[in-house]
Amino acid sequence: MIKSLDPRxxxxxxxxxxxxxxxxxxxxxxxxxxxxxxxxxxxxxxVGIVHAPxxxxxxxxxxxQYGRRGITANIWVVKTAHIFMTEYDDQDIFETTPExxxxxxxxxxxxxxINKYRKETKISK
Amino acid sequence: MYGNAYIDxxxxxxxxxxxxxxxxxxxxxxxxxxxxxxxxxDWMPKEYRKQLVRMIEQHAHSEIIGALPEGTWIxxxxxxxxxxxxxxxxxxxxxxxxxxxxxAETLGKSREAMINxxxxxxxxxxxxxxxxxxxxxxxxxxxxxxxxxxxINQVANAKGxxxxxxxxxDRICVEESFHLKYGHDNVVxxxxxxxIQREMVQxxxxxxxxxxxxxxxxxxxxxxxxxxxxxxxxxxxxxxDMRQQFLNMYVPKIWDLGLTVPDSKLMKNxxxxxxxxxxxxxxxxRVINGGGPCNAxxxxxxxxxxxxxxxxxxxxxxxxxxxxxxxx
Numbered sequence: 001m002i003k004s005l006d007p008r009x010x011x012x013x014x015x016x017x018x019x020x021x022x023x024x025x026x027x028x029x030x031x032x033x034x035x036x037x038x039x040x041x042x043x044x045x046x047v048g049i050v051h052a053p054x055x056x057x058x059x060x061x062x063x064x065q066y067g068r069r070g071i072t073a074n075i076w077v078v079k080t081a082h083i084f085m086t087e088y089d090d091q092d093i094f095e096t097t098p099e100x101x102x103x104x105x106x107x108x109x110x111x112x113x114i115n116k117y118r119k120e121t122k123i124s125k
Numbered sequence: 126m127y128g129n130a131y132i133d134x135x136x137x138x139x140x141x142x143x144x145x146x147x148x149x150x151x152x153x154x155x156x157x158x159x160x161x162x163x164x165x166x167d168w169m170p171k172e173y174r175k176q177l178v179r180m181i182e183q184h185a186h187s188e189i190i191g192a193l194p195e196g197t198w199i200x201x202x203x204x205x206x207x208x209x210x211x212x213x214x215x216x217x218x219x220x221x222x223x224x225x226x227x228x229a230e231t232l233g234k235s236r237e238a239m240i241n242x243x244x245x246x247x248x249x250x251x252x253x254x255x256x257x258x259x260x261x262x263x264x265x266x267x268x269x270x271x272x273x274x275x276x277i278n279q280v281a282n283a284k285g286x287x288x289x290x291x292x293x294x295d296r297i298c299v300e301e302s303f304h305l306k307y308g309h310d311n312v313v314x315x316x317x318x319x320x321i322q323r324e325m326v327q328x329x330x331x332x333x334x335x336x337x338x339x340x341x342x343x344x345x346x347x348x349x350x351x352x353x354x355x356x357x358x359x360x361x362x363x364x365x366d367m368r369q370q371f372l373n374m375y376v377p378k379i380w381d382l383g384l385t386v387p388d389s390k391l392m393k394n395x396x397x398x399x400x401x402x403x404x405x406x407x408x409x410x411r412v413i414n415g416g417g418p419c420n421a422x423x424x425x426x427x428x429x430x431x432x433x434x435x436x437x438x439x440x441x442x443x444x445x446x447x448x449x450x451x452x453x
Binding site: 004005006007008009012014015016017018019020022023024025026027028029030031033046047048049050051053054057064065068069080081083085087088089 | 164166167193194196197200213216220223224227230235236237240241244245257258259292293296300419421422425426428429431432435438439441442443446447448449450451452453
């Protein structure tokens with residue numbers, strides 16, 4: 001065994017055989033989902049969670065965890081319990097949506113019709 | 126529904142998936158082979174969940190414990206800028222642990238249960254952190270080469286199949302690239318410095334080389350189990366492949382600085398593979414099972430921190446708190 005180099009061990013004289021009662025449920029509090037907005041005008045994006053005892057501390061932890069480098073305009077936190085979601089198992093509710101090309105700009109192609117009409121009726125410039 | 130629904134009941138690998146719904150298992154496997162990710166509430170085989178929890182949890186513990194040998198040097202870092210940078214790095218490591226614990230939580234194990242398993246010694250963490258950082262140069266070698274090894278492992282795992290783990294790793298890898306550059310910068314400063322500085326960094330490299338070679342673990346046994354974990358994209362590369370990749374990327378960079386690697390057998394052979402002295406796997410097992418120079422100290426420091434902070438956490442706990450598994 002070497003003499004410890006860790007100031008936490010040498011200065012606070014931690015007993016290497018210290019014992020501890022196990023952490024109980026909620027020792028680490030509940031969770032908040034964090035949303036990060038990089039710049040004003042951009043969307044807030046879900047970036048992960050923090051464990052926190054209240055919204056104020058959730059914001060503090062979210063700032064440390066998700067805003068500690070780069071730029072940040074704004075952060076939201078919301079309790080995990082307050083988010084509702086669709087089920088991945090219900091994927092079929094979205095299944096036919098990509099087929100609805102009448103909702104897309106790309107679903108309307110008029111040049112072909114115009115050119116055909118111009119050819120038939122001999123409209124020229 | 127799926128053409129490959131028949132599974133040979135005599136095949137040994139079945140014990141891993143025994144009792145699983147074959148149709149669901151097939152849907153799960155074809156999702157993975159299509160390159161789609163698995164999300165927390167999806168059906169998954171018990172063994173997939175178990176292996177992922179074990180892996181992500183160990184990864185999280187490694188980040189927490191990994192902050193300790195480097196944290197030792199914060200008070201003694203040479204100069205204010207290096208002190209700031211080292212504090213930032215250590216804070217990142219703890220932040221990585223938080224991201225990883227969250228990913229593991231989505232699989233159903235609470236953060237309290239994971240911390241309990243760490244501080245009682247039930248869960249493992251990366252073996253390298255059971256060695257001390259004797260000098261400032263040790264902290265520099267850790268930041269450069271241990272983080273380099275970690276990046277190889279994490280970049281591979283970020284292409285795995287479990288969504289929350291991949292998202293955490295993507296975020297982690299961005300920050301690790303800062304650690305790597307910071308570590309390299311520090312090592313270059315010492316290696317291009319005075320005679321004493323060069324000797325100090327060479328001595329640190331000599332001390333850390335065996336743990337670095339241990340870092341990726343012993344050669345994988347070619348087993349059905351490994352094969353299934355690779356098919357499920359839980360394990361993304363073999364330990365030997367990752368070790369080769371590390372040697373390929375970093376041995377030339379070490380040599381560039383005029384430093385020597387303390388292994389006379391180390392060389393690239395005709396097949397473009399690195400040959401090296403087989404690491405001492407008995408030492409590896411001895412240390413991972415508690416016999417290393419710092420095992421006792423690392424866990425004692427963690428227990429102390431948990432115990433001393435407990436009253437604060439309890440005082441802050443709101444009465445109506447209710448834990449729910451995080452979403453993603």
